[in-house]
Amino acid sequence: MQENEKSAAILRENARWIPGGVVSLNRKSDPNICFVKGNGSLVEDIDGNSYIDYQAGFAASFLGHNDPDVNAAVLQTLQEQQVLMGAGPTLLEGEFAELFCQSVPSVESVQITTTGSEATYHAIRIARAVTGRDHVIVMQGGYNGWHNDVACNVISQRADVGSYQSPGEYPFDSLSAGVPKNHSDLVHIVNYNDLESVLYVVQKYDVACILLEPILQNIGIVKPKEGYLEGLRNMADAHGFLLIFDEVKTGFRHALGGYQSICGIQPDLSTFGKAVANGYPLGVIAGKKKYMDYFVDPDKSKRVMIAGTFNAFPLTTAAAIATLKKLGSAEHRVYEHVEALGARLEQGYKEIFPKLGVPFYVARQGSAFCTYFMDHAPVNFHDILDNHNFELDTQYRKKLIKEGIFNFPAPIKQGSISFAHTEDDIDRTLEATERVIKSL
Numbered sequence: 001m002q003e004n005e006k007s008a009a010i011l012r013e014n015a016r017w018i019p020g021g022v023v024s025l026n027r028k029s030d031p032n033i034c035f036v037k038g039n040g041s042l043v044e045d046i047d048g049n050s051y052i053d054y055q056a057g058f059a060a061s062f063l064g065h066n067d068p069d070v071n072a073a074v075l076q077t078l079q080e081q082q083v084l085m086g087a088g089p090t091l092l093e094g095e096f097a098e099l100f101c102q103s104v105p106s107v108e109s110v111q112i113t114t115t116g117s118e119a120t121y122h123a124i125r126i127a128r129a130v131t132g133r134d135h136v137i138v139m140q141g142g143y144n145g146w147h148n149d150v151a152c153n154v155i156s157q158r159a160d161v162g163s164y165q166s167p168g169e170y171p172f173d174s175l176s177a178g179v180p181k182n183h184s185d186l187v188h189i190v191n192y193n194d195l196e197s198v199l200y201v202v203q204k205y206d207v208a209c210i211l212l213e214p215i216l217q218n219i220g221i222v223k224p225k226e227g228y229l230e231g232l233r234n235m236a237d238a239h240g241f242l243l244i245f246d247e248v249k250t251g252f253r254h255a256l257g258g259y260q261s262i263c264g265i266q267p268d269l270s271t272f273g274k275a276v277a278n279g280y281p282l283g284v285i286a287g288k289k290k291y292m293d294y295f296v297d298p299d300k301s302k303r304v305m306i307a308g309t310f311n312a313f314p315l316t317t318a319a320a321i322a323t324l325k326k327l328g329s330a331e332h333r334v335y336e337h338v339e340a341l342g343a344r345l346e347q348g349y350k351e352i353f354p355k356l357g358v359p360f361y362v363a364r365q366g367s368a369f370c371t372y373f374m375d376h377a378p379v380n381f382h383d384i385l386d387n388h389n390f391e392l393d394t395q396y397r398k399k400l401i402k403e404g405i406f407n408f409p410a411p412i413k414q415g416s417i418s419f420a421h422t423e424d425d426i427d428r429t430l431e432a433t434e435r436v437i438k439s440l
Contacts, residue, residue: 038065064420116273117145127209141381220370
């Protein structure tokens, strides 16, 4: 039995000075645990409890917590006194940019930000500058950041978005107060895997871009139907809008070239974050040079502004370089290792979950996984809303935490295996899962 008395006290104390007690309210949960240490596949909380971790900083720590090679690169940068200069180019940002472009086939040019949200913000700006249009399409169930155009429609309530409809679009279900109405008027929400609804919107509005995760990984693991991403590519070409892949979660977790290298579809622009620097705060906006050059267009009326004192901060850039080198290393064979562990976990789940006596489906892409309590692979958010047992999912996750297995205790949140996980971690997870299933 895990007890979290000190964690609860920390939250109460922090709430005296921080609204909600947590600086990112996406981290608040029940139970809300204060973690103080992470090493490899394990994390430890302030109460002294240890967990096998599958939350991984919302999938950011792909190599594992405190990866020794990444930490060594950061320490070396400190020792070399490479600090924030605030003027001129740096060697590290140039090295990272070259390595990144060599890794992702569709990318000819990059800019570096501090977060993935900033990257999607810039991607939309470029699309609007390129096309001279204002309207944007995003996915119901997708998460693309905190800014006004995209802070909407992730895990919505049916009362806020209505039932499934196609073709058509859904109401703007804002994640935040303070979003001007003219922003919501320019953003159109459709269901993933629904080309007819994209066409419906494109025929009604002057669309600048469609922005989507190529796999929806903020509502578990929802994969594209055959031909869906290709259909979006063809539609973007035919109607003159940009196709933007948000690979903040999929990028580098599934392949060195991003998920786009797996599906074979080249977007016009891409955004990356999280795993690119193994959890250090770094985002990337990347794509074809003809679009990225809008950042330096000599015509002021076309130029897209990018600025940030901490963009390509030396320590985070060093971490990103070390991460990409390790991911591409033939010696480490990172992707083979995590694929084998993912398959082992999936097979174990398929042997255990039938004992629960309810429908289930194990969705997995490489090291990312989610168990749905429904009898088929989900195709969009409304499919999950209609068929998934959210209450059972919550109970299941909370009981696993008491068994020392941590994934975020909210329904349909992705689980993430890291390179630091071992077969023993997977086997211990399956043993704990079987105990939880029996108790449920």
